Amino acid sequence: MLIKIRRDTLFILLVAYILIVSGRFMTYLSYASSTTEPEGVPVSGIIIKGNDIVPTESIRSNIAAAGFRQGSYIKGDTLVTSKRSIPLDEAIANAERFAKLSTIPGTSVTPIVAADVKVDKSTGIVTVNVIEDFSMAEIK
C-alpha cells in the first residue's frame, strides 16, 4: 500500500459516508412525499374545433408557442409559462394570431382566417375555435 491508513480512520470514513448518503436520501424522501399545492390553475388541455384540413397538431403546436402548453399555469389574470409571465388577455390575443399562422404541413398555405381562444380559469381548459377558408388562402 502506498498510503498507510489506520483501520479506525477507515471505519470513521465509512460511517461519515453512510451518514451523508442516508441524509441525502432522507431529504429526497421528504421532497418526494411532500404535497405542495400548485400555485395556480395549470393549463390542463387544449380542445381544438372547426379545423377540417389543417391537422389539429399543427394548431396545437402554434397555440403552445403562445404560452398555452404543458407546465404553464394561470394565476389570476396572468399566464405563467416556463419562460415568462404575461397578462392572460395578451396571451389569448397571441394565441389567436398564432393559430391563424397554422399551415398544412409541408406547405406555406395558411387557410385559417379566424380564430377564437377561450380559457376556462377554473379548470385550465383552453378551447380554440377556428374557421378555415380556402377561397381566401394566399399562396406565396
Next chain:
Amino acid sequence: MKTLIKFLTIFLLFNILIEGAAATLNVIVVTDPSGEDPNGFAGGSMSFAPNMFQSTFILSKEHRFTILSGGEGEAIPRLMAIVDAINILKNGGTAAEAASAASGYSGIRIMCGGVGKGAAVGGSFDAYLVTVDDNGIITVTPQSGGLAVLPPGKKGAIIHLRNTPGNPMYGTAANVRREEAIKIGKMIRDGYPATVIVAEVFKDVSINAGEKHGGGAVNVASGVSTGDMFTPANLNETGYPMDQPYAKVCPHCGWSVGYPTAENYQVCPMDGTPLKTIYAYDALRDAITVTKGTVSVSVYGSDEAGVIQTTQEIVKATVQEDGYSEEAIAKAINDAIDHGLIIGVNYVEPKDINVKPSSRAVGVYYTPLPDDRTAPPMNLPLSSGFFEVLGDIQTALGCVLLILLLFRSTLISSFRR
C-alpha cells in the same frame, strides 16, 4: 461531343436537384362508394424522394374527401392546384372536376376522391384505372396524362406509380404498377376493405419498387389519417421506410416501444410476454382501419405526446381484456404511473375515467403535478418535515465527522497538550 455529354449530365443532375416533393405512389381504393362501410374508402401517398409531408395526402374529415398530390413541377403551382381542388370539392364538385384543376399547371398531378364524389386523377400521371362491377368482373385500363375518372357509385381504384431518379430499383415501376392494379382488383372482388388494400399496396410497392418513404394514408370514410406517423421530421429529409419494422408491442398489456430502441427489447418489461414486431405497413393498416375493437381515447390534463399515446395503448389493452370498466382502467393506468411509464401526472381514480361503451369512447382526466415533478407524492407513514430534519442532521453529522478525520492528528495532539 464530350462537352455535350458533360453538359447533359449537369443538366440532368440539376433537374433532379430542383425537384420538389414528388409523390411517386398515389393510390385511392373504393370498396364502398356509399361511405357506409367505415373502411370502404381509402388512399395514400409514398415516394423514394424527401419532403413527403402531410400536404401530399390531405384529408377533409368534415366533407369526407382526400387530395393526393405529386408531379415533377414546382412547389407553388402545385399548391395552387391543391387549393383549387380543395375549393372545388368543398363547394360540392365531383372528383373529376377537382382533378382537372391540375391540368392548368404544367407537370402537376392531383389525385382526389370523396364519398359520393368518385375518384379521379388529373395532370401528369402514369396510372391504372381499376373498376370492379357487382358481378365481380374486374376491368384494368392503363391511363397516362390528362384525366382518368372512377365515377361516383362505382367500386374500384386508381393507382399511379413512377420511379424517382436515384432509386436503386429504378425501372421497376411499370411492372409493379400493373401487378398491383390486378391485385387491387382481385382484393376488391374478394371483399377486402379499402384500408387493408391500401396497406397491402404500400407493402408491395415499398418492397418491389423501392418507392418506400412515407407519406402516409387516409381513411376517407371515417376521417382517419396517419398524420405525422411516417412523414419526415425536417425539410429535405425522407420519411419512414414503409418496409421496415416500426415498433414492438406487448399483446397482453399494450406496452410498446418504437424503433430503433425496440431492437434491445425481446420481452415485455412489465409482464415478460414475448413482444410482437409491427412493420410500418402493418402500423399504417392498424392506424387507418376502424374495427370493432377500436377505442377512441381522449386524454385531458396532459398534452405530453408520450403520456397521450401510452394512455391510449393502455386503455385499448384494458378494454380488450376487461371491457369498459372504470375500475380496471384506473388500476391499469395507476400501475403504469407506478412503473414510470406515465410521468408528470397524479394517480387517477375511477371517477376520473369517463366511459361510453355505446360510442366506444373513453375519456381520461389527469391532474398534472406541480413544479415539473415526474411522479406523484409518495405515501409514507411519517411526515415529510420529519424526514427533512432527519436528513439535514445526518448530512451535517457526516460532514463534521469528515472534518474531524481530516484534522485528526492536530486535534488529538492539541487535546493532549
